[in-house]
Every structure is written in structure tokens, then in C-alpha cells.
Amino acid sequence: DTEVTQTPKHLVMGMTNKKSLKCEQHMGHRAMYWYKQKAKKPPELMFVYSYEKLSINESVPSRFSPECPNSSLLNLHLHALQPEDSALYLCASSQDTDSGHRGTEAFFGQGTRLTVV
Amino acid sequence: DQQVKQNSPSLSVQEGRISILNCDYTNSMFDYFLWYKKYPAEGPTFLISISSIKDKNEDGRFTVFLNKSAKHLSLHIVPSQPGDSAVYFCAASALTQGGSEKLVFGKGMKLTVNP
Numbered sequence: 001d002t003e004v005t006q007t008p009k010h011l012v013m014g015m016t017n018k019k020s021l022k023c024e025q026h027m028g029h030r031a032m033y034w035y036k037q038k039a040k041k042p043p044e045l046m047f048v049y050s051y052e053k054l055s056i057n058e059s060v061p062s063r064f065s066p067e068c069p070n071s072s073l074l075n076l077h078l079h080a081l082q083p084e085d086s087a088l089y090l091c092a093s094s095q096d097t098d099s100g101h102r103g104t105e106a107f108f109g110q111g112t113r114l115t116v117v
Numbered sequence: 118d119q120q121v122k123q124n125s126p127s128l129s130v131q132e133g134r135i136s137i138l139n140c141d142y143t144n145s146m147f148d149y150f151l152w153y154k155k156y157p158a159e160g161p162t163f164l165i166s167i168s169s170i171k172d173k174n175e176d177g178r179f180t181v182f183l184n185k186s187a188k189h190l191s192l193h194i195v196p197s198q199p200g201d202s203a204v205y206f207c208a209a210s211a212l213t214q215g216g217s218e219k220l221v222f223g224k225g226m227k228l229t230v231n232p
Contacts, residue, residue, distance in 0.1 A: 004160070031217065042121075042206060042222035043161070048213075055217040090160055094218065105151065106220060108160030 006091050006109035014117055015081060021112045023074040023091030032074040033106065034066060035090040043090055049074060081116045088113050120144045121209050123223035132232050136194040140207030140223055143188065147209035147221075152181060152192045155204045155225070164205075165192070197230045204228075 004025045013019050023032065030051050035043040048056035049068040063085075065077040074091055094106040122141045130136045140150075148169040153161035167174040167181045167190065174181050180193045194201055207223040 033220075040224075042224050045219060045221070048217045048219065050217045056213060056219060092160075105163030105166065108153075108162070110158065110160050 004091055004093055004107050004109035006089075006112050008112060009110065010113045010115075012115045012117060013078065013081065015083070017081075018077070018079045020078065021076040021089055021091075021114075023076075023093075023109055024072055025093040025107065026072055027093060027107065028071075029093035029095055029107070030071060031094045031106075032068060033092040033094075034074070034076050035092065035108075037088040037090060037111070047076075078114075081114075083116050086115045119223075120147075121207055121221050121223040123205075123207050123226045125226055126224070127227040127229070129229045129231060130197050132199055132230055133196045136192075136197045136201065136228055136230065138192040138194075138205050138207070138226055138228065140190050140192075141188055142190075142209050144209070144211065144221075145188075146211040148212075149210040150181070150183060150190050151208045151210065151220070152179075153206040153208060153222075154201075155206060161206055194228075197228075199230050199232050201230050202228060 007022045032049045034046040037043040045058050046060045047066045052068045063080050067075040088111040090111045091109045092106040120143050151166040152164040154164050155161045165176050165179045165181050167183050172183050183190045204225045204227050206225045208220045210218050210220050213219050
């Protein structure tokens with residue numbers, strides 16, 4: 001199983017809503033990532049979890065709240081978003097660097113297309 | 118300030134010919150470089166990577182060349198096939214102080230291979 005599964009595929013939410021994006025992998029990867037990608041732009045790193053602990057937060061606004069309940073799951077909780085937060089949100093996972101793996105491929109999910117209205 | 122640059126937004130080649138995709142980077146801390154391919158409505162998929170201690174890595178039709186002194190890498194696809202038509206992202210990796218790996222992506226380049 002080399003899949004990263006993201007749900008939902010599409011999400012439309014109002015600025016006062018609370019919603020969550022979910023990501024799941026069963027490859028035994030201990031590093032998991034959230035990226036945001038706007039149209040015609042590269043994926044931009046938001047958060048990195050390593051061994052279920054938040055290791056990188058790229059100065060993301062607090063209206064985005066990540067959570068890693070276990071080694072297979074990664075959530076992104078959304079609250080009070082703005083229309084400019086509309087984007088494709090990509091989850092990825094990779095082998096951890098502690099065991100000496102570097103530059104190994106990160107597996108990406110299909111993404112959640114988020115529209116904030 | 119873009120740390121990873123793909124200056125050409127698109128490339129069109131004939132089937133069977135070579136495709137050359139270029140990428141430049143500015144941060145000397147990057148020590149691994151990767152190429153990803155992305156089809157519409159899908160997440161990026163890994164193609165090939167290279168460590169900064171090497172200057173070439175080959176995998177089938179795909180070869181990545183690294184010129185560390187010029188901070189430049191390129192992906193060669195030969196022979197190009199129509200199924201290679203996609204957006205290609207160059208990415209660079211560095212270890213953070215906390216030991217996590219951070220990937221920085223270029224803007225991507227759309228490759229079209231014509232039959």
C-alpha cells in the first residue's frame with residue numbers, strides 16, 4: 001500500500017464554519033506534512049509532524065490547526081477561514097530522517113480542494 | 118524570495134525526442150534534490166532524486182544532473198512519450214534544526230509531448 005488518502009476531495013465552507021481535513025497512510029511513515037497549493041503556484045509547506053510531534057510550523061495562521069492523533073493519521077482543523085485560504089491542500093508522508101533516510105520520496109495524497117465562501 | 122526556480126513555464130517536444138527541464142536554487146543548505154510529476158486532479162508523484170554529493174542519477178528514461186557550483190540541476194527524459202505530458206516540479210530538501218526534512222518546490226513546468 002503506497003497510498004496517502006485524503007478526505008474529503010472537495011470542501012466548500014463558510015467563513016464561520018469549522019471543518020476538518022483528514023489524511024491517512026499505512027506505509028509506516030513517521031513524517032507527515034501539510035502543504036497548500038494555490039493555482040499556478042508551487043506547493044508551500046505548512047506543517048511537518050515527525051513521530052506524531054509537530055516539528056515545523058511555517059508561520060501558519062492559527063485558524064489552521066494541525067493534529068496527529070497517531071502515526072497513520074493527520075488532521076487539519078479549519079476555523080474562521082478567509083476566502084483567500086481557498087486552495088488545494090495536500091498531505092504527504094515520508095520515511096523519517098532519524099533512521100538515516102534523506103531525500104527519499106514523499107508520497108502525496110490527491111489533495112482536498114477547499115473553497116471558502 | 119524564491120529559493121527554487123523553474124524559469125520556463127512550459128516545454129513542448131516531439132515524441133521520441135529528449136525533454137530537458139531545468140531548475141536553479143539559491144540556498145546552499147539544500148542537500149537533496151527531487152523531481153515530482155503532477156497530473157491534473159492528482160497529487161505530485163515522485164520521479165527521481167539526487168544527493169548533493171553526486172552529479173548524476175539515472176533511472177530508466179529519466180536522468181537528473183546536478184551542477185553544485187552553478188546551483189543548477191536538470192531532468193532529462195529520453196525518449197519522451199506522450200504519457201510524460203504533465204507538470205514537473207523541482208524540489209530541494211534541507212534538514213531543519215529539529216531534524217525534520219523540509220521540501221521547497223519550484224513553480225513547476227508544464228511538459229507537453231506531441232505524438
